[in-house]
Amino acid sequence: MGKKVLMKGNEAVAEAAILAGCRHYFAYPITPQSELIEYMAKKMPLVGGTFLQAESEVAAINMVLGAAACGVRVMTSSSSPGISLKQEGISYIAASRLPAVIVNVSRGGPGLGNIAPMQCDYFQATRGGGHGDYYTPVLSPSTVQEFADMAPLAFEIAERYLTPVLILGDGMLGQMMEPVEFPDSYPPQLDPSSWALGARRTPDDRHIINSLFIDPYVLKEKTEILFEVYDEIKKNEIRYETYNMDSNAKTLVVAHGTAARVAKSAVDALKEEGVEVALIRPITLWPYPYDAVAEAAKGKDKVITIELNMGQMVEDVKLAVCGECPVDFIGKAGGVVFTPEEIVSLIREKIS
Amino acid sequence: MATIRILCAGFGGQGALLIGKLVAEAGMAEGKHVTWLPSYGPEMRGGTANVMVVVSDKPVGSPIFSKLDVLVALNQPSLDKFAPDTKDGGIIITNSDLCGEPANADKVKLSPVPLTKIAEEIGNVKAANMVGVGALLALTNCVARKSVEDYLSGMMKEKNPALLDTNLLAIEKGAAYVA
Amino acid sequence: MTVVKGRTKGLTDTRLTYCPGCLHGVAHRIIGESMEELGIIEKTIGIAPVGCSVFAYNFFNCDVIQVPHGRAPAVATGMRRARPDRIVFTYQGDGDLAAIGTAETIHAANRNENITMFFVNNATYGMTGGQMAPTTLPNMKATTAPYGRDIEDTGYPMRLCEILSQLEMTNYIERVSLLSPKDILKAKKAVKKALQYNMEGKGLSFVEMISTCPTNWGxxxxxxxxxxxxxxxxxxxxxxxxDRAADEAKAKEAK
Structure with missing residues (x-):
């Protein structure tokens, strides 16, 4: 590991992507991800990479589609409204079975919303997001270090399963600084020459990348293959963290990303007051750790989901818990981030 | 010190965010856990710019907090806004050239420091925030003064040694004033 | 038996799916022949649009990707940046290039991306059934302009060559037609020149081909x-x- 440096999440994820060998980045400016695009603008030319400010989010994701089709590590980033615009391209990338990394430094919505940190893109992120029958793996960091670590991880998953991968951060993780360490080595890129365009090995080895399958039976078969890949991803890539699970807690908190950080502080504070609360933090939001959440909820009197929105992940928690115990919800809209003190009193209210 | 939560605020351009950054950098160099979270967006223009810094022996959960251990207020609006959030028994450092007394002055350890005047005396009014850093370090021991000085030296020794000297002097003056 | 003239190696040995009398086949052939003559079939990547030519990936014998409606110039940008050693061309119709993809078209042109754009203009949306295109003529009927295009209501036909040639950096812009053998020979020259400029790294080359749609025109x-x-x-x-490259060469000679 290298030396610790104090960095913003936006910069750390960009630096990690470059260290991981990403040499192509296309994006359009939007707050609160500006430091990311600016970091790339500064650094890419210094490492012989491509930085291009696209004319729109739509163009940016299609530039990603083109570069990904040529078999290079490529990334784009944006924030919520821009990610909506990228969904068309993400659907094509998923259907065309291409690896690419998309970062959403999410903000308040709907509409233009605001630039405060929010988790209101959970549904969009975890349910495919664009048109059609597909998913994208979604990684949810809760520290700047994790944000950085997820860049190489996202490329690895993208290449292993030939899928776009989404890193779902938020404005707080993007803007805050924390110490980060970058590893000395990164996973090498998997050889794309069996499918990439421009990688013709013999005169007859013509490569076609396509998402049009006009015959319903062919599209059916292609989609089934896609879902076999998703089964593999579910088998191998589910990630989560548990906290204070060994206590005799009767309450389980489920939270991800920024909300999980604040919830963790609340769990500590409650412990000091003699109240035990366990916490599970999904790290992959798709595939969702349903089994782990169900396991963690076993024997609990109550499960409380905490989100920076009006209740999105809580639906997955309910699916996981499956009626075994009541599932409650604490949320806040508008990009107003909870303080641990607020969470403490809200949890107290819910369990009294 | 287990965990200390500091909020620095002022007009945009007064260098409140830099005060926080120096504390965070020094804390990291000492092997502590730190977070630095700026307010961003519309508030950056006019109004107050502020930064929340946490320095802790343990991993930092929330970088956001509603009760401050320490407030560094570089102007009156910042003091008005954040003084009520300061814990009873907490520390409030104000730029006494621009701030009056907060309503909760009797409940906190108030440290009015003429940051602007001291900076002017050493010949660079822009170093007022560095005088504040000196006061902050002397009053809280959140990080060692040497860690901040080392960081500044590393950043400026080559590029701008004259400004480095001014900054180090400002820190010293700030610390001396509250001693 | 001696074969005097066979099918170009630039196209696959696949039966075209276009309507009888459609000129896409001609456009395909002159592009295929040009690729073959320039010896670039194996290092070319084609981009198929959405529209009648969406199936072009079945016909061009180079690597091909099929992309979202109108986004071909953006995809081409990503490709060419990833593989500067490859020849990248887009093949687009009027709805794709001049309506839904206007922004991508204009900005790729403005960056003078080193790509070739083939624009087949037949003043209609062929695949979806004869709807009004940005290039539909005044008073010309379309299924979404059943009383004829009213230019007061829907604007005048957009002239892409004229628009793109206003952009300072664009390299080569020509409009040809596919309406007669003589026109086709001229078109072929333009296509080949466009690909040649691409190989020489001269930037954007844009060839508009005036075509027809017998089916939807009735x-x-x-x-x-x-x-x-x-x-x-x-x-x-x-x-x-x-023809910026030619003009510059001429200017140099004059000196």
């Missing part, structure tokens, strides 16, 4: 060509709108 192929000559060419005049 005409037989010959009548369609005649109509296109009479009605389209006055609105879309043929010619070289810009």
């Amino acid at each position: 005409m037989d192929p010959l009548k369609a060509r005649e109509w296109a000559r009479e009605s389209m060419l006055p609105v879309f005049p043929l010619g070289v709108f810009k």
